[in-house]
Amino acid sequence: MNEEGCIPHNSDVVKQKSIDQRAPLPGEPKCVICSRYGEYICDETNDDVCSLECKQTLLRRVDKATVFPATDECFYVRDPGSSFPDAQLLRRKLDIHVQGQEATVPPPVLTFASCGLPPKLLLNLETAGYDFPTPIQMQAIPAALSGNSLLASADTGSGKTASFLVPIISRCTTYRSEHPSDQRNPLAMVLAPTRELCVQIENQAKVLGKGLPFKTALVVGGDPMSGQLYRIQQGVELIIGTPGRVVDLLVKHAIELDNIMTFVLDEVDCMLQRGFRDLVMQIFQALSQPQVLLFSATVSREVEKVGGSLAKEIILVSIGNPNKPNKAVNQLAIWVDAKQKKQKLFDILRSQNHFKPPAVVYVSSRVGADLLANAITVVTGVKALSIHGEKPMKERRDVMGSFLGGDVPVLVSTGVLGRGVDLLVVRQVIVFDMPSTIKEYIHVIGRASRMGEKGTAILFVNEEDRNLFPDLVAALKSSGAAIPKELINLTSKEMHNKKRRVGY
Numbered sequence: 175m176n177e178e179g180c181i182p183h184n185s186d187v188v189k190q191k192s193i194d195q196r197a198p199l200p201g202e203p204k205c206v207i208c209s210r211y212g213e214y215i216c217d218e219t220n221d222d223v224c225s226l227e228c229k230q231t232l233l234r235r236v237d238k239a240t241v242f243p244a245t246d247e248c249f250y251v252r253d254p255g256s257s258f259p260d261a262q263l264l265r266r267k268l269d270i271h272v273q274g275q276e277a278t279v280p281p282p283v284l285t286f287a288s289c290g291l292p293p294k295l296l297l298n299l300e301t302a303g304y305d306f307p308t309p310i311q312m313q314a315i316p317a318a319l320s321g322n323s324l325l326a327s328a329d330t331g332s333g334k335t336a337s338f339l340v341p342i343i344s345r346c347t348t349y350r351s352e353h354p355s356d357q358r359n360p361l362a363m364v365l366a367p368t369r370e371l372c373v374q375i376e377n378q379a380k381v382l383g384k385g386l387p388f389k390t391a392l393v394v395g396g397d398p399m400s401g402q403l404y405r406i407q408q409g410v411e412l413i414i415g416t417p418g419r420v421v422d423l424l425v426k427h428a429i430e431l432d433n434i435m436t437f438v439l440d441e442v443d444c445m446l447q448r449g450f451r452d453l454v455m456q457i458f459q460a461l462s463q464p465q466v467l468l469f470s471a472t473v474s475r476e477v478e479k480v481g482g483s484l485a486k487e488i489i490l491v492s493i494g495n496p497n498k499p500n501k502a503v504n505q506l507a508i509w510v511d512a513k514q515k516k517q518k519l520f521d522i523l524r525s526q527n528h529f530k531p532p533a534v535v536y537v538s539s540r541v542g543a544d545l546l547a548n549a550i551t552v553v554t555g556v557k558a559l560s561i562h563g564e565k566p567m568k569e570r571r572d573v574m575g576s577f578l579g580g581d582v583p584v585l586v587s588t589g590v591l592g593r594g595v596d597l598l599v600v601r602q603v604i605v606f607d608m609p610s611t612i613k614e615y616i617h618v619i620g621r622a623s624r625m626g627e628k629g630t631a632i633l634f635v636n637e638e639d640r641n642l643f644p645d646l647v648a649a650l651k652s653s654g655a656a657i658p659k660e661l662i663n664l665t666s667k668e669m670h671n672k673k674r675r676v677g678y
């Protein structure tokens with residue numbers, strides 16, 4: 175045994191770094207952290223590890239989740255019918271909450287390697303830089319893999335997309351290998367509210383499903399339906415689409431949906447709102463009782479109720495306190511009269527101290543987005559473009575390309591980029607017009623931070639946002655943000671008036 179407590183399987187010098195280790199040969203042990211060759215055994219946990227680096231990582235993780243006698247894998251493979259005292263402890267440590275038929279939910283995993291995923295999928299996760307699962311992935315992936323229907327909520331930017339894509343890819347791959355002579359009908363469907371979000375989900379699915387029998391079809395408005403139909407007819411595993419276009423496709427063409435095993439609503443609270451809800455239900459009715467996976471950073475009792483009606487037994491999974499702004503986003507609320515908002519924005523964009531490009535400015539109207547982008551460019555000289563639902567798909571793609579490619583430092587957007595989109599380069603969001611609900615506000619400012627990276631959100635607030643004052647004050651307070659005195663005064667006045675009205 176060496177001093178680090180690893181027992182080398184052979185007499186070589188112990189590998190220091192994971193990168194120094196080779197890939198495992200068939201049948202060889204795999205490192206529980208990085209899936210390379212598990213040449214050594216970690217004394218403290220009995221896990222296979224490839225190097226000192228992964229051993230340290232393993233011990234840090236296990237320590238964080240309290241010291242357990244063996245790997246998370248050993249929790250994962252236990253009989254799901256039994257009770258999981260250790261799982262409970264692990265969940266408490268990781269702030270994971272599970273409600274519903276808990277006994278049917280496997281415990282959280284600490285590594286992707288513990289989930290029994292196809293080796294190619296593990297490799298794709300590693301190539302994508304997904305070294306460890308995030309807390310929502312730790313719980314949602316094993317739960318979804320074992321067939322549970324879920325309503326899952328976790329912070330914006332915390333990796334919810336992979337939480338449903340990984341089980342989908344894994345289950346589709348297994349199905350195809352077990353039914354090689356079946357027709358290649360779709361096996362899973364993901365619905366999301368905007369085209370940009372669907373494009374992003376498809377891109378991520380392609381990255382994670384690379385090299386596997388896993389094809390995707392994007393079904394969104396703005397692109398010709400004939401191409402989308404052709405692709406599905408050629409055989410795909412996953413359809414990703416917006417509800418309107420998917421219904422259109424189903425009404426006009428016969429598509430075989432009987433094999434759909436998993437149905438996902440990303441941004442579920444938005445998908446179950448008026449406008450989308452009937453379309454979503456129409457699509458759901460065409461399926462044969464699939465597993466249902468519902469995800470959002472914000473959920474309400476109403477969503478829980480409707481979500482529950484889609485699946486026989488739905489498990490609620492949440493991380494931390496749901497419906498709260500992401501703590502990594504530093505919120506700066508500024509009281510600005512409506513007439514002064516433009517000038518204030520120009521001042522910020524001219525200030526080296528305050529402007530942190532690339533930045534997204536959120537407004538409430540399509541015309542407003544076009545006008546404001548133009549005004550920013552003319553008045554400040556800072557190049558700005560706009561994006562909204564009325565622009566053709568090609569222009570929306572071009573605008574996103576220019577912004578994310580670094581050619582344009584400011585993007586003025588309506589709610590089309592308010593939810594789900596992963597604007598990796600963005601660290602500043604300016605909320606020029608307050609959204610109509612505090613939940614939308616939480617999603618909008620969430621664009622300023624991914625995976626816990628620090629970001630800032632500047633928020634313009636004034637009397638026009640009166641309806642949101644109590645919720646906004648609570649949201650700012652919960653994040654420890656300063657609250658403008660006008661907002662405090664008017665909120666307490668509102669509350670006082672309400673009490674008096676109730677008193678009469």
Ligand SMILES: Nc1ncnc2c1ncn2[C@@H]1O[C@H](COP(=O)(O)OP(=O)(O)OP(=O)(O)O)[C@@H](O)[C@H]1O
Binds near residue numbers: 331333336598
């Ligand atoms: N385990 C992981 N390791 C490293 N990066 C990850 C991991 N999981 C996800 N990511 C990356 O983190 C970013 C945020 O993930 P994602 O878009 O899925 O967040 P989200 O929870 O869906 O956010 P939102 O609520 O805003 O939609 C993405 O760039 C994604 O590629």
